[in-house]
Amino acid sequence: MRPEIYRYSTMRLSKVSFRYRRRDSFVIEDADAHLAPGDVIELTGVNGAGKSTLLRLLAGLARPTTGTIADRPAVVGFAPDRFPTDQAFTVTAYLRHMSRVRGHARWEPWTERLNMGHLLATPLSDLSKGSAHKVGLVQALMAEPGLLILDEPFAGLDTDTRVTLPSIATEVAGRGGIVIASDHQGGLRGLPGLRHWTVLDGHLKESTTNPPQLETAAAGTTGLTSTVAVTVPIGDLPDFLTRMRAEGYRASEVEETG
Ligand SMILES: Nc1ncnc2c1ncn2[C@@H]1O[C@H](COP(=O)(O)OP(=O)(O)OP(=O)(O)O)[C@@H](O)[C@H]1O
Numbered sequence: 001m002r003p004e005i006y007r008y009s010t011m012r013l014s015k016v017s018f019r020y021r022r023r024d025s026f027v028i029e030d031a032d033a034h035l036a037p038g039d040v041i042e043l044t045g046v047n048g049a050g051k052s053t054l055l056r057l058l059a060g061l062a063r064p065t066t067g068t069i070a071d072r073p074a075v076v077g078f079a080p081d082r083f084p085t086d087q088a089f090t091v092t093a094y095l096r097h098m099s100r101v102r103g104h105a106r107w108e109p110w111t112e113r114l115n116m117g118h119l120l121a122t123p124l125s126d127l128s129k130g131s132a133h134k135v136g137l138v139q140a141l142m143a144e145p146g147l148l149i150l151d152e153p154f155a156g157l158d159t160d161t162r163v164t165l166p167s168i169a170t171e172v173a174g175r176g177g178i179v180i181a182s183d184h185q186g187g188l189r190g191l192p193g194l195r196h197w198t199v200l201d202g203h204l205k206e207s208t209t210n211p212p213q214l215e216t217a218a219a220g221t222t223g224l225t226s227t228v229a230v231t232v233p234i235g236d237l238p239d240f241l242t243r244m245r246a247e248g249y250r251a252s253e254v255e256e257t258g
Helices: 050-060 091-101 108-113 129-141 160-174 212-219 234-246
Strands: 011-019 028-035 041-043 066-070 076-079 147-151 178-182 194-199 202-204
Touching: 011 050, 028 050, 041 050, 050 076, 050 147, 050 178, 076 129, 091 129, 108 129, 108 194, 129 147, 129 160, 147 160, 160 178, 160 234
Parallel strands: 028 202, 041 178, 041 194, 076 147, 147 178
Antiparallel strands: 011 028, 011 066, 194 202
16 A cells, blocks of 8 residues: 655744643743654653643643744644543444544554454443553544654553554654654663653753764764755655664655655
């Protein structure tokens, strides 16, 4: 099947701060960041650091108190840490409903891939935490998101899905999507070019334990960078983006051309 390619740009956070109420202190302060097409980002931080809050800001479910978020991809898939099971649907009825909301997106390949056949007739309220989480993953994945946001995706997951999820993240990134996952468990470690973000005392920091090589590989000693347009056959894009990321380079745009 021909991979679907959309037009993706780099999403940017500029001086983003957020607090829940006027008198509260800021949960996120002055966050500056970019998320490039093909990026897979692991987000860590202690309990209550603000990871879920940052993910909701990225998803557009919360608005920055100050600062801006620009160029969010049009289709966002968000799998929350706790999938809300207090809804009077079976798994199938819920996914059919979400498919209609998502323009008749195909969910069946995802339930098959995540081995959910035996769960389809189960009411959401009867699901285990791990199974409910899988329903959350399917609704996030079905519309081919340009931005896939996963809040603690490995919590409570069965072994097979834990193994499958990094491949799925790689595939989404391989077609130019952005993937960001808060993760205590290091489930995405080992992916080539994985970026590491940490929220610490309200501040978003890119980890320096695995620094992007961009500064050294691309900027040389001058500190200057260049942007180069490269044309690759659509079928080669996933491998190309993976190799590029592994070498520390970043895509700034992915665009399908005639
Ligand atoms: N709806 C809300 N109203 C007010 N404060 C909130 C709300 N949601 C979260 N907070 C507060 O914001 C801070 C950050 O919470 P958040 O859930 O983003 O952290 P987290 O890093 O995801 O934590 P955890 O790892 O425990 O899920 C915490 O102090 C939390 O109590």
